[in-house]
Amino acid sequence: MFPIEVPPLRDRREDIGPLAEYFLMRTCADLGRDPMNWSKQQVIQLMGHRWPGNIRELRNVIERAVILSSGGRARLDLAMPDDAEIQADVEVSLAQLDGKDFVTDAEMRDHEKANLIAALRHADWRVWGPDGAAGLLGIKPSTLTYRMKALGITKPA
Secondary structure, X not given: OOOOOOXXXXXXXXXXXXXXXXXXXXXXHHOOOOOOEOOHXXXXXXXXXXXXXXHHHHHHHHHHHHHHOOOXXXXXXXXXXXXXXXXXXXXXXXXXXXOOOOOOHHHHHHHHHHHHHHXXXXXXXXXXXXXXXXXXXXXXXXXXXXXXXXXXXXXXX
């Protein structure tokens, strides 16, 4: 026998996106559901989670997302553990900071505002529905509405 050592999923962040896509496709097929897809923000959220349960936990979260979702986008916000949103995007963003290991609160809010506006433009400023910005971002419409108000985002006239 030859022992094969595989590092934990938290140390292989680049594998999370392809694994999530595979599990999503497989779960939809197993449950007889129409194929679903992920938004970029959802993949970032998956990559930001620590995955203490490793691949088994990832598979269970994706199965739960498919079961709790309707339409063409998996509702990751309903399936992730409570601490996942806090941890999401932290390590992924740190890799893109040009030598800094932090961003200011103002920089973080600017980035969040730009991201929300980009999703709203992509969705033609629709917040609700399967093709709405909330669905694209993988968050609840009420959460998006709250963040828009907090960041002063309004639909252009």
